[in-house]
Amino acid sequence: MHPTPAQPYDGSHDREIESLAEFDEVVAARGSLARFRVQAVDLTGRTDVLLTVDTEGAVFLGCPMSPEASARVRTAGALVFPPVPGLPFDPYRGFVYTPAELFAGLDGPEGYEATPDARTYAWFQRTKSDGDVFCSMLRSLHDDAVSDALDELLVGARVVGVMGGHAMRRGTPEYAGAARLGRELARAGLTVATGGGPGAMEAANLGAYLAPFEDEALDEALVALSKVPSFTPSVTDWARAAFEIRRDRPDGGVSVGIPTWFYGHEPPNPFAAHIAKYFANPLREDGLLARSTAGVVFLPGAAGTVQEIFDNATPNYYSSRGEPTPMVLVDRAHWTERLPAWPLLTSLAQGRPMASRIALVDRIEEAPEALKRLGG
Template structure:
């Protein structure tokens, strides 16, 4: 099942066969449209008949006669690329079902693992063709993610991947995600395990009664970590999804740069990138209603200052709210808060940052800061 966009994009992009047929029916032309990763092998008659001036076909299988004709009439055709474990021209975000397909044959057989293996091989080769394909893929993902989030209020939830299922911290992060989703916010995370999975799980649980999350947490605790077995960890999540289907939507934005960390199965919409820098910046930039930072180490510290930097230079005086959870963690273990405060008081950030002791205080703090 492919992700369903939260909002439709009002543009000239065609990303499904149904959209293709609708455009042809309503406009009688494909001129200046962009068609992404749509199988057009059964639409040869249409392609031979309609105007395709200045159209662009990105990775669309089509009959050779149709391809030749649309090129002659002024279209650009970027053919599908065989042998890749991913589609660089994809027009939809990933779903958990897509990334974990073939999980019964072992995690190594899944599209997610195969894409990571391809990335590792081509990164070592230094092949410019492979790096171009990665860039095209990541740009397609960014375009689709922007379309998905049009008009939504997004709250980022950041935190460490090591947070284990079955712990009080994991439960707290899940309850946080549920409360944010129930408040009408779109929860976005780094899409991986630990605190990220917990927040996505909470958003998934939002439409159900409170007991559902309690029981789901109990079931997940039987496979507390993605080590030593990603397969067991993922299957536990899919068992929860099967028992309670049609959970609430949220967004995960993981990366194959950290391919040893699998994506979690509770984010309905997964924007997975090859370039970690693009992924990090994009996640924070799209968190327009604020960011909650749960305890973490190097990666979370980096995200705090990645978010603080544009806030520091915000010229309109509208920095996004930042809430850091666990005073001892951010003032003693990893003393990030004092430095963040010193930056904040130089600019207009001071009224948009908060440090709270308990995770239960984060939603109210976010609301107080204008998130």
């Protein structure tokens, strides 16, 4: 996976610099920043370097620097896109989010409302329909930066998506089953990716987080979380309960959440180690499915999950190169009677390569084996 900001530049993503450690390594190794892209790195302490190093053709995206350094690199042929003041988010960010970053301030007197996640949602609500081209540009810049960071993060990973509804409550058998699914997939060496929200998504990320620990760790966490079954009426209480689990068992397993501020009333769950949060929901949904290269497990859900089934089925149907990604639908009664997506999916798949890459199982415990059987 992509280096964290604390790690030095290793040449694996040539011409991009996304941390101060990378910046220093490049300058030391090459003696030049010519044609590099420096993204969201605070360079106020590197004025001496910027006054002397070659920056022809370089691009600085949201990098704080002294006025003297900014004037010099522009004169030397660089493009400088300065930080945008007054925003609760960085449109040029070089990495996906962490739970600690999005929920900073959660333990304060204002709780969740003071966090960057809540403040960014409030900004989005104020600007999403005002027609201000500057605000829409900032959202687009942010989402493109997140997509780039997510691609770098997942290089070489075998990603399995777990889709399901946000309404699944902590303390239910369904939530526990989704958590055990996430744990088993993670223990099989797969990177679990979800929509990053509450409900089934949180459960799968929770299971992946606790995968390195003994089985009892998940049992204990399920009991503790059941005391705050939903993010309503209090996101603060819901999120604090999750962070208690993280504090009791730090250094949990790695998984990915890909939520959206479009549904900002649904908070991101804190159990995903990496959170790629978007403003644009279609970009987020397409990106989540496209990156689930080892397959997708669809738990019982409503309209959103049905949409995801056929969003995933469409490129599989038209796939002309490579193999379609496996699709496993869980709960036969749900997908054949309550919301009969399975008959339509099998009709669509008839005579196509994807026909051998779809499966319907009765119980969630059967999903990992079905995924493996399909080649996930």
